[in-house]
Amino acid sequence: MGELFRRIHYLIHRRRLDAELQNDIEFHREMAARAERKDFGNTLRMREQAYEAWGWTWLDRLLQDLRYGMRILVRAPGFTVLAVLVLAIGIGANVSAFSLFDMVALKPLPVPDADRIVRLERRSPTSYTSEMAYPSFLFYREHARTLSAAMAVLGVPPMQIDDDQQLSSASFVTPNYFTELGTRAAYGRLFDPTSDGPANAAPAVVLSYGFWQRRFGGDASVVGRVIHLNGKPVTIVGITSFEFASLGGQHPDLWLPMAQQPYFIQRSAILKDWTNSSVRMWGKLAPGVSASAAGEELRSLTDQLRRQHPEAVWDGEFMQISPGGHLQVMQPQMFQVAEMIAVLSLLILLVSCANVGGLMLARAVTRQHEISIRMAIGAGRWRIFRQLCTESLVLGSLGSVAALGLSWVVIRIALVKFDAPKWLSAKPDWRVLLFTIGMAVAATLFFGLMPALQIARQRQQKTIARQILVAAQIAASCVLLIVAALLVRATLHTLYTDPGFGYEQLVSIDPGLGHHGYSPTAASNYLEQMQTRLSMVPGVKEVSLVKLPPMGHVVSNWTTEIRGRKVTVYPNWVAPDFFHTMGIPLRLGRTFRRGDKHIVIVSQEFARRQWPGENPLGQTVGDGTSKDTVIGVVGDAHINALSDDDALEQYWPAQPEDMPDMVLIVRSAGDAGSLAVAEKALAKGLDAAIFPEIRQLKVLYRDNVEQIENVAAIVTLVGLIAISLAAIGLVGLVAFVVTQRTKEIAIRMALGARPAAVLTAVLQQFRWPLIVGLATGTALAAFGSRFLRVALYGVNNLDPASYTAALALLAGIAALAMLLPAARTLRLNIAAILHHD
Amino acid sequence: MPMIDREDSLSPAGALSMLILRVLQSEPLHGYAIAQRIHLLSSEVLAVEEGFLYPTLQKLLRKGWVEARWGISETNRKVRFYRLTPQGKTQLNHELSSYGRSTEAIQEVLRTA
Numbered sequence: 001m002g003e004l005f006r007r008i009h010y011l012i013h014r015r016r017l018d019a020e021l022q023n024d025i026e027f028h029r030e031m032a033a034r035a036e037r038k039d040f041g042n043t044l045r046m047r048e049q050a051y052e053a054w055g056w057t058w059l060d061r062l063l064q065d066l067r068y069g070m071r072i073l074v075r076a077p078g079f080t081v082l083a084v085l086v087l088a089i090g091i092g093a094n095v096s097a098f099s100l101f102d103m104v105a106l107k108p109l110p111v112p113d114a115d116r117i118v119r120l121e122r123r124s125p126t127s128y129t130s131e132m133a134y135p136s137f138l139f140y141r142e143h144a145r146t147l148s149a150a151m152a153v154l155g156v157p158p159m160q161i162d163d164d165q166q167l168s169s170a171s172f173v174t175p176n177y178f179t180e181l182g183t184r185a186a187y188g189r190l191f192d193p194t195s196d197g198p199a200n201a202a203p204a205v206v207l208s209y210g211f212w213q214r215r216f217g218g219d220a221s222v223v224g225r226v227i228h229l230n231g232k233p234v235t236i237v238g239i240t241s242f243e244f245a246s247l248g249g250q251h252p253d254l255w256l257p258m259a260q261q262p263y264f265i266q267r268s269a270i271l272k273d274w275t276n277s278s279v280r281m282w283g284k285l286a287p288g289v290s291a292s293a294a295g296e297e298l299r300s301l302t303d304q305l306r307r308q309h310p311e312a313v314w315d316g317e318f319m320q321i322s323p324g325g326h327l328q329v330m331q332p333q334m335f336q337v338a339e340m341i342a343v344l345s346l347l348i349l350l351v352s353c354a355n356v357g358g359l360m361l362a363r364a365v366t367r368q369h370e371i372s373i374r375m376a377i378g379a380g381r382w383r384i385f386r387q388l389c390t391e392s393l394v395l396g397s398l399g400s401v402a403a404l405g406l407s408w409v410v411i412r413i414a415l416v417k418f419d420a421p422k423w424l425s426a427k428p429d430w431r432v433l434l435f436t437i438g439m440a441v442a443a444t445l446f447f448g449l450m451p452a453l454q455i456a457r458q459r460q461q462k463t464i465a466r467q468i469l470v471a472a473q474i475a476a477s478c479v480l481l482i483v484a485a486l487l488v489r490a491t492l493h494t495l496y497t498d499p500g501f502g503y504e505q506l507v508s509i510d511p512g513l514g515h516h517g518y519s520p521t522a523a524s525n526y527l528e529q530m531q532t533r534l535s536m537v538p539g540v541k542e543v544s545l546v547k548l549p550p551m552g553h554v555v556s557n558w559t560t561e562i563r564g565r566k567v568t569v570y571p572n573w574v575a576p577d578f579f580h581t582m583g584i585p586l587r588l589g590r591t592f593r594r595g596d597k598h599i600v601i602v603s604q605e606f607a608r609r610q611w612p613g614e615n616p617l618g619q620t621v622g623d624g625t626s627k628d629t630v631i632g633v634v635g636d637a638h639i640n641a642l643s644d645d646d647a648l649e650q651y652w653p654a655q656p657e658d659m660p661d662m663v664l665i666v667r668s669a670g671d672a673g674s675l676a677v678a679e680k681a682l683a684k685g686l687d688a689a690i691f692p693e694i695r696q697l698k699v700l701y702r703d704n705v706e707q708i709e710n711v712a713a714i715v716t717l718v719g720l721i722a723i724s725l726a727a728i729g730l731v732g733l734v735a736f737v738v739t740q741r742t743k744e745i746a747i748r749m750a751l752g753a754r755p756a757a758v759l760t761a762v763l764q765q766f767r768w769p770l771i772v773g774l775a776t777g778t779a780l781a782a783f784g785s786r787f788l789r790v791a792l793y794g795v796n797n798l799d800p801a802s803y804t805a806a807l808a809l810l811a812g813i814a815a816l817a818m819l820l821p822a823a824r825t826l827r828l829n830i831a832a833i834l835h836h837d
Numbered sequence: 838m839p840m841i842d843r844e845d846s847l848s849p850a851g852a853l854s855m856l857i858l859r860v861l862q863s864e865p866l867h868g869y870a871i872a873q874r875i876h877l878l879s880s881e882v883l884a885v886e887e888g889f890l891y892p893t894l895q896k897l898l899r900k901g902w903v904e905a906r907w908g909i910s911e912t913n914r915k916v917r918f919y920r921l922t923p924q925g926k927t928q929l930n931h932e933l934s935s936y937g938r939s940t941e942a943i944q945e946v947l948r949t950a
Contacts (some may be wrong), residue, residue: 020905
């Protein structure tokens with residue numbers, strides 16, 4: 001330790017100590033001269049050796065190399081700018097991807113104790129739901145000592161403010177929601193347990209900042225104003241702040257206290273219903289308690305609950321605890337997506353590094369002269385290698401700084417485009433910076449190692465390294481392009497496939513009768529009346545009923561096996577005229593009749609799979625006690641799984657006990673949107689307490705499609721970037737090779753060789769890398785695309801059309817990249833070249 | 838590895854460290870005086886090259902076995918005097934015993950083999 005301090009002391013006072021040494025040596029000389037000794041050594045060498053004794057030579061050499069490296073780079077601006085740009089794209093892609101992942105999964109919410117926030121969900125070996133019954137929530141909150149706080153969030157259909165046409169999204173929360181998150185109000189106040197806890201407290205609503213700006217024009221005097229939500233008067237008590245961070249990334253327009261839910265949704269018994277899983281539960285771990293300890297206690301509480309209220313708990317159920325203090329609670333599928341994106345980003349990095357590596361190798365040929373001189377003066381190969389590595393480090397650093405800038409821009413755009421919560425910023429945090437440094441080192445190793453080795457061993461003339469780099473670039477670009485092609489094809493397929501039902505003119509009307517405490521008979525009455533009245537509205541062609549509406553909020557399915565193949569079956573419960581109203585063709589048999597029991601209608605694909613070649617009518621579905629007979633077969637209609645080509649449907653007749661959950665489906669003659677007003681008025685006329693959710697299927701379908709289109713657009717962009725990088729690399733390399741051999745080419749042409757022959761000779765070295773690259777790339781893509789199956793609806797992952805298109809494009813661009821520079825040379829003035837010697 | 842960093846006391850590099858430390862045990866000296874004393878005390882057998890002396894002195898400085906102070910020489914010139922530190926004294930004893938052991942061992946072999 002002392003030695004290290006002495007060494008650092010020496011480093012700091014170097015100049016002075018060196019001067020003192022100089023003095024000592026001179027004195028020694030004087031004294032030796034007096035004694036007439038003539039051993040004069042080389043002072044400078046002596047001082048150098050003395051300096052070496054302190055062990056700081058490596059630092060000196062590093063600084064020397066850095067300065068030299070920078071000079072070299074400045075002297076070749078074209079190369080430097082190109083290399084930095086290519087690196088910026090390669091590293092930038094990775095940094096951007098990581099930044100997004102960081103924002104979603106790693107960055108803690110800007111609330112106190114974000115690391116103690118957890119999300120609780122119900123899970124059992126056979127089922128899983130992310131919500132629980134409100135009374136169960138109260139039970140856990142009461143008894144869990146490992147949780148210092150528990151919050152619940154209840155999502156409801158959009159509500160109507162005063163007489164607005166457009167509905168506003170709303171969430172009910174427990175009054176400790178804002179206090180636990182430490183949120184401050186921009187104006188007024190937010191909920192707290194004393195004021196808003198009791199059920200008979202004055203009705204209060206909190207507006208979100210964005211909604212307040214949009215709907216109320218940022219008018220601060222709205223605080224204290226009374227508005228009507230679904231007809232119920234309520235006071236606006238406050239507005240959340242601009243950078244408010246909510247749990248789970250949700251951003252409803254309105255926040256309401258949980259206890260007042262029955263006030264707004266009349267006759268609703270959700271808050272007392274042990275069997276209705278409706279609220280999302282969040283909690284805060286008590287200080288010093290680990291998640292596993294909390295899990296243990298919750299497990300025993302679940303067992304306790306099962307004994308008291310067996311209807312509220314499944315067999316083998318336990319509470320799943322996940323960290324909740326980030327933007328999103330990560331599900332396993334999300335990790336898969338993240339991995340895929342990581343692999344694709346690394347491929348881009350590979351392309352850009354191979355690119356720069358190739359450029360460096362090409363430049364090495366010009367630097368042969370300089371390096372030979374240095375070796376002649378006495379530089380060891382190791383020294384040259386180290387210096388080249390330092391140069392690469394400089395390039396890598398410049399590239400990563402540029403990459404940070406690039407990714408900042410990309411993230412800013414992404415935040416704006418996806419309407420992200422306002423507390424997120426594009427500024428890189430320490431995790432992103434650390435990742436960038438790591439990437440810079442990795443990239444430098446990738447592109448710097450091989451060229452440095454080659455040059456230090458003076459083997460620039462051998463082209464094998466260059467060929468490997470070209471092959472790597474081609475292979476990586478190949479994979480990226482094929483993946484892009486597959487995804488684009490899947491998108492086109494989704495966009496232009498008939499979903500099986502006429503969504504253009506359909507509207508779903510969900511009165512949510514079950515939530516308002518309607519009994520089956522009352523519900524049946526209501527629905528019948530609605531149906532009659534709706535049919536009388538001009539423009540309405542047909543009305544029917546369905547339990548799980550198309551593109552609705554609730555999706556239900558189960559996976560089973562048919563003849564050894566796993567399939568997903570989507571069940572539904574419908575009225576007899578459902579198929580006709582939806583425009584789903586009846587292929588065989590008949591539809592339901594009133595009073596039918598133990599019968600089922602299946603989709604075409606299901607029939608084909610289950611009973612290939614046989615008549616499906618009369619066959620039975622189900623096992624044991626609940627066997628249902630097939631009386632009809634309809635066309636495939638993936639109303640709740642638009643992009644899943646393999647979905648199979650089964651339909652059962654709606655029974656009286658299903659009535660409170662049924663949703664109306666209306667088919668209009670013309671534009672479905674124009675009927676909204678009439679439909680709302682009708683609903684109000686029947687029961688003013690009901691505010692049905694009216695959704696146009698056309699709009700929902702378009703939103704769904706837009707998402708898929710966005711993904712395909714991004715992937716195509718990535719593919720094009722990759723191919724541009726590869727093209728740039730090839731053009732640069734070929735141009736360089738050709739320049740090197742200009743004289744040779746000129747001589748050959750002067751002697752009468754045909755241009756084609758000369759071109760072949762020069763480009764010969766690129767033939768094999770191209771072929772090997774394409775082959776490897778295709779193989780890797782074929783292997784890797786298996787993992788993309790989830791996203792490739794309707795398209796085989798070995799789809800020949802996509803592969804051929806991608807390969808043709810890549811081969812075409814590669815050929816162009818190689819021929820253009822070469823062809824240019826052939827047109828040069830041969831005489832001039834030969835004279836210029 | 839630079840020759841100065843050799844640790845064994847039987848090579849010229851290692852021996853020089855030991856000799857310098859021993860010479861400085863009596864009194865602080867400047868660089869030329871150290872070289873002279875070694876030369877004279879060895880009956881002019883050992884001649885210390887200044888190109889060797891000063892790097893070795895630097896190493897001793899770095900290890901903390903020796904420290905440098907300004908002083909006035911016999912010729913009225915300002916020059917640095919090197920003196921032994923307590924750690925240097927320990928190191929000197931250590932090297933002396935190590936040297937003694939090595940020499941004895943070699944002599945044994947030469948005598949009896």
